[in-house]
Amino acid sequence: MSLHAPRRLLFSFCTLAILAIGGFLSYESWQLYRSELDRVQSSLESETVLLAEHAQLAFATANRLLADIAWEQHQGTMVSSLNSRPMQQRVMNTTQFVGLVVTDEAGASVYAVTKRPLPPDSFANLSNLQAHRLGASLIVGRPLSSGGEASRVIPISQRLVDNQGKFAGVAMVLLDAAYFRDFYRNVIKDQTLRISMLHRDGSVLSLYPSPPNELPTSAEGLAALVSTQQADTLRLVSPLDGSERLAAYRNLQQWPVAVAISLGHEAFLNELMPAFRRNGILFLLFAGGGVLCTMLISRSMGEVYRARDDRTMALREQASTLQLCHAIASRLPNGRVFVLDRQYRYEFVEGHLGDNCPALEPSAMLGRHIDEIYPVETVSKLKPLIANALNGQESEGEIAYRGRVFRTFGTPLPDDDGRIQRCLLLSQDITQFKADQALLVTMNYELHRQASTDGLLGIANRREFDRRLEQEWQRSLRERQPLSLLLLDVDYFKRYNDAYGHAEGDVCLQQIATSVAGVIQRPADLAARYGGEELAVLLPNTDLEGAQHVAQRIHAHQAELALSFPESPIASHVTVSIGVATAVPLVDDAAAQLVEHADQALYAAKEAGRNCTKAMPSNPEAGLSFLKRLA
Incomplete structure (x- = not known):
């Protein structure tokens, strides 16, 4: 063979x-490769949600200031309001603001307050004056710079009209681009990631890490992508440096601005x-x-x-x-x-x-x-x-x-x-x-905790409150159980800040938040910072009587805490006003109604002299026991 x-x-x-x-x-x-690619894209998408919400808050703060100025102009009291100390403090104490500029209908400056000298071309942005004169209400302009990214500002201008509806000028808030870059540096620790904020016309508003040379002025290629849909993850050649990257972006609601975060494909492969x-x-x-x-x-x-x-x-x-x-x-x-x-x-x-x-x-x-x-x-x-x-x-x-x-x-x-x-x-x-896998899980948990906690008070932030409110609202709708909400406001807190300073004001808020968090006992209850000196307490499976009992305990704790406040016109210590609302959700109801009723009850408590609780049911089912007790 x-x-x-x-x-x-x-x-x-x-x-x-x-x-x-x-x-x-x-x-x-x-x-x-595919599983790691899906994980990285999912992680980038989650990061864009956090970054978009942060940018949304910053732009909304500017919008509120411009809306207040527009209202004062309509009422004919703008000049006195602008020259008041509260308005100047409002601009100077807001971290993301660089300054405020107001012009008349001809484009001449009538008011300006800034934290630092503005770039030479700052008022060139008033080329939008003609657009406002023709009816444009709110415009986010192209970024301004006197050289280098550190001096970049983002102009947001608002059309002003008088009480007869005629064009009366422009108010412009200047946002500090470095504010967003510092936030990205503190939140995103991975130096291989690149974070950018883009105007939909292609203008680069902010970029982190900072480029070695001058920041690119535009990225039309990426702008064309972000204008197609609200959010997406994709692999592309970066128009900023020509490198291949894995990217995710998200457009801000009601603003022509998008945030994007990307990872170099080469760095991804190296892992x-x-x-x-x-x-x-x-x-x-x-x-x-x-x-x-x-x-x-x-x-x-x-x-x-x-x-x-x-x-x-x-x-x-x-x-x-x-x-x-x-x-x-x-x-x-x-x-x-x-x-x-x-x-x-x-x-x-x-x-x-x-x-x-x-x-x-x-x-x-x-x-x-x-x-x-x-x-x-x-x-x-x-x-x-x-x-x-x-x-x-x-x-x-x-x-x-x-x-x-x-x-x-x-x-x-x-x-x-x-x-x-x-x-x-x-x-x-x-x-x-x-060990590296276990470390990655720990880092993801810590990032989630930071994203849902208020950095000053140590309780849930507004984003976590909104998420839990919607979650408990849907659960109460399914189980036909009452849901209660307490809105708390520190009485005469502005006087407290004026008397003792903002640092002591922060300490005061921290002690009140700790006291309120100590009142609630159940795991499902939530104490959160609603905004400024306002706190919110969410009480699932709690009727109006139970919510009022919690409010009484909060008042009692504040009396025991006895934070000295001689300047208060109603007590010798810091007090709070509380609005209580309870609802058994119906199919056609929205969670925002519960917040609105609690806010109305809080307003009633302030009108009643403060340092008290006012309550109202949000629908007949929730108020049944409340009405029986009134009878």
């Missing part, structure tokens, strides 16, 4: 096996390179082992057809091949290769598991049973892998040993006749990889 046919069959099988292993590892690498290298090493190991085994089998087959005097030469060649196997396995950077017989004894051990890895030397393991080397808990995990491999099944698993974690692969090694007398094990130390 010719030797060529068996050899062709052997090499064909080896080639198919190598291709199969290569295909499997390539598919695994592709799946890893995956250790896994890709591992798969490459595995492929080389299996391919090299397959080729070497095929060569050994082919040479053994050749020995049958050769004369007896050639056996000595064949044995030398086999010894050389075995040395090559040892040389390859001993140079693995972070892995060890084992061959075990059916009695679970080591026949071959080679490789390196790292300097700090607790493992015996290969020579000390040869011929020994696994029970003689490892503790019982390790053997209980290792034996199933070996058993599966000896039964002809490939398997893998994670095995803990002396404080380390090893990823172990088991593969059967059949003899020439197809019987499996031994198996191959490959172990790799993945302890650091597992």
Whole structure:
């Protein structure tokens, strides 16, 4: 019988096996790439939600100031209001404001207050004057700069009309671009990320990290993308520097502004390179082992057809091949290769598991049973892998040993006749990889906690309150249970700030927030900062009587806290006014109605002299017990 046919069959099988292993590892690498890509895109999308909400608040603050000025102009009291100290303090004490400029209908400045000298082209933005004269109400202009990103400002202008509805000039608030950049630096710790704020006309309003040179003036390519839909994640070539990036963006509601966050595709691939290298090493190991085994089998087959005097030469060649196997396995950077017989004894051990890895030397393991080397808990995990491999099944698993974690692969090694007398094990130390995964989970949790907590008071912020209100509203709608809301306002807090300063005012708010948070006991209850010196307490499954009881306890705690306030016209200590509203949600109702009724009740408490609680039900079902008690 010719030797060529068996050899062709052997090499064909080896080639198919190598291709199969290569295909499997390539598919695994592709799946890893896709899963990490989905994770990164999801993370970027979550970050854009936080950044958009922060920008929305900053622009809304400017809008409120401009709306107040427009109202004063309509009422004919704008000049006196602008020249008042409260208006100047309002501009100077708002972090994101650089200044305020007001002009008459001809474009001449009638009022200006700024924190620093403005760029030379600041009033050039009044080219929007004609657009306002023609009816444009609110315009976000192109950014202004006197050189360098640190001096960039973002102009927002409002059309002014008099009490007869005629055009009366323009009010313009200047936002500090550095305010947004500092926020991005404090919230986003990953220096590989790039965060930008864009006008929909392509103007770059803010960019972090700061560019090495002058900030680009526009990015029309990205502007064309963000104008197509509210939010998206995509892979693109950045119009700012031409690099390929993974990006997510979100448009602000009611503003022609979008925020975007991106990660360089090259940096993303660098994070995956250790896994890709591992798969490459595995492929080389299996391919090299397959080729070497095929060569050994082919040479053994050749020995049958050769004369007896050639056996000595064949044995030398086999010894050389075995040395090559040892040389390859001993140079693995972070892995060890084992061959075990059916009695679970080591026949071959080679490789390196790292300097700090607790493992015996290969020579000390040869011929020994696994029970003689490892503790019982390790053997209980290792034996199933070996058993599966000896039964002809490939398997893998994670095995803990002396404080380390090893990823172990088991593969059967059949003899020439197809019987499996031994198996191959490959172990790799993945302890650091597992630790990095745990650290990533911890960082994500901390980011979520910071995003939902008010930085000053340590209780829930407005964003978390809005989310929980909608969640509890829908749950109460399903279960037909009452939902109560308390709105608290510190009485005469402006006088307190004027008397003791804003620093003491912050301490006062912190003590009140701690006191209010100490009143509520149930896990489902929520204390949150609603805005300024206003706090909110959300009480699920609580009727109007129960909500009033909580309000009485808050008043009692404030009396016990006894924060000194001699300047108060109603008491010697700091007091609060409370508005209470309760509703059993109906299908056509909205959660905003509960907030509106609580606000009305708070207004009634202030009208009644403050330091008291006023309550009202938001619908007949919630007010049934309330009306019975009144009767």
